[in-house]
């Protein structure tokens with residue numbers, strides 16, 4: 001929007017979308033806001049299409065600029081004052097809690113919220129609402145790698161080394177990761193790696209944009225990545241490529257893993273996964289005999305009911321080869337959401353308190369309660385993981401009110417039609433968002449929030465590097481920050497004026513004050529931010545946690561000398577293949593898998609409204625192999641229906657020889673008839689709570 005007479009200004013900040021958190025400069029003058037890439041270690045002057053167009057939402061005509069209340073007479077959402085909207089929220093919360101107890105209110109957060117918001121939301125749930133029910137959409141993102149990392153290394157940081165290490169690797173194995181579409185500037189590291197003579201090997205059921213660049217592409221049946229990893233370790237053991245002195249000095253538990261992979265003869269893995277023995281052997285040789293070797297996993301390995309075990313199989317492989325902690329080598333996970341890393345460190349997970357502390361650990365409760373100024377026994381216990389929480393909404397034993405911040409589960413949750421129904425059954429649904437997402441459209445109260453260019457705060461990128469988000473301009477007059485909303489709700493929930501003043505002080509709206517408290521709450525925890533100040537971040541290209549003291553070093557590289565376990569050794573865990581929660585059968589004979597496209601981000605609430613991105617990826621599609629399409633009488637562009645036991649999706653067919661003939665794919669960014677999550681399976685991993693987005697059984701027909 002033009003603003004005649006506005007003095008030009010600019011600010012150095014980061015892209016609002018994915019975990020790469022590309023550096024950008026935002027400029028505003030009387031012609032509007034423009035995005036300019038800047039040199040930052042992760043993107044080195046590059047941006048993808050999403051970053052380039054991020055500022056287009058600031059003055060977007062569909063932006064929410066006033067609270068909305070559902071009119072009981074007409075059932076429509078109507079503009080309202082903040083007083084009326086907040087009163088409705090507080091009245092609804094009180095009524096539900098008086099009737100059904102504190103846990104009748106639940107909070108659902110997001111992996112795109114700043115560290116300060118994630119922290120404040122967790123604190124608000126635990127001591128503002130005093131409910132145990134809080135979780136967030138990161139549970140759908142990389143909770144399986146988080147759990148695998150914790151049990152192997154005693155710490156969960158996506159990359160335990162700088163991203164730049166990728167460019168130096170002799171062999172790079174990418175499992176279920178497609179950065180060429182999800183975070184394109186990262187591809188420059190891959191290009192450099194190959195220019196330097198390195199080999200890129202990709203494991204993916206589809207010939208993705210990343211797989212096309214690979215020296216070797218393993219194309220397993222969805223759900224068999226674990227077997228592939230065990231076969232690779234089997235070969236490495238047989239050939240003597242494992243690092244026995246590393247294992248003896250730095251790990252425990254290998255013997256059980258050795259026994260479990262003994263049965264994974266390459267021929268057996270080929271029979272199950274479809275990956276030829278020769279490719280398995282070539283991959284194992286590249287990993288076992290290369291110099292600097294990095295293994296990375298992402299959603300393709302994680303989003304399974306056996307996601308933790310699948311990631312663990314690749315961690316086992318990395319440990320047996322002696323990679324973690326070795327210069328230029330290692331295992332890592334590519335985080336997806338913008339603050340996917342920080343979002344899970346500060347207490348918006350059902351089982352965690354700030355600092356990545358367990359909520360059932362008495363010492364952790366004492367520490368955090370002390371920072372919050374409440375008795376430890378007033379802190380609620382653990383809640384339930386995201387899908388379980390969403391699936392219990394409105395049921396006799398589940399929460400009857402839900403507050404959603406920065407998430408759109410009506411599109412992003414598995415078995416989404418059922419979750420949508422659960423939300424309709426609530427007594428009170430409150431959504432804080434910048435746009436009327438599909439979840440917000442169901443709400444009783446919608447609270448308009450500030451955008452990334454209108455607020456300060458910190459984000460933690462996929463490397464564990466803490467970054468500054470800086471405000472270019474204030475939010476529009478009737479729009480508030482999430483922190484402001486949390487502070488206002490806490491004050492209004494107080495029983496009297498004195499308590500309201502105290503509550504407002506306890507939940508400050510100022511992000512600098514929240515970060516100062518977050519540092520104290522995290523001190524001594526796994527994700528220790530105690531030594532990270534905004535000034536220190538400003539003085540450098542971010543600060544890496546753990547960073548316990550202001551004058552001490554931060555930690556770009558983990559595990560050089562010890563792992564974060566009590567004895568300093570990494571833990572092997574034997575894991576074995578098991579079938580997907582739902583196998584193909586005569587009624588549902590095809591595998592269905594989901595993923596992302598270049599021009600859209602997550603549930604698409606933001607990117608579907610950006611004209612250039614909408615033009616590039618306007619609607620859902622169903623990707624099929626031409627042989628399968630011919631068998632089903634389907635031509636390119638024909639409308640097709642994909643049906644599972646849970647629901648269906650209808651979208652145009654897109655024929656591609658890059659997908660297995662036994663598998664169909666759809667992106668998950670779209671609502672309505674093209675909603676991929678109407679079809680997906682809600683089976684979850686027993687450890688991480690991760691739903692099985694990556695495989696279920698379907699039938700496909702011309703619609």
Ligand code: SF4
Pocket residue numbers: 015016017018019020021022043046047048049050051052182183184185
């Ligand atoms: Fe960078 Fe990700 Fe933003 Fe694209 S979406 S510009 S890759 S941070």
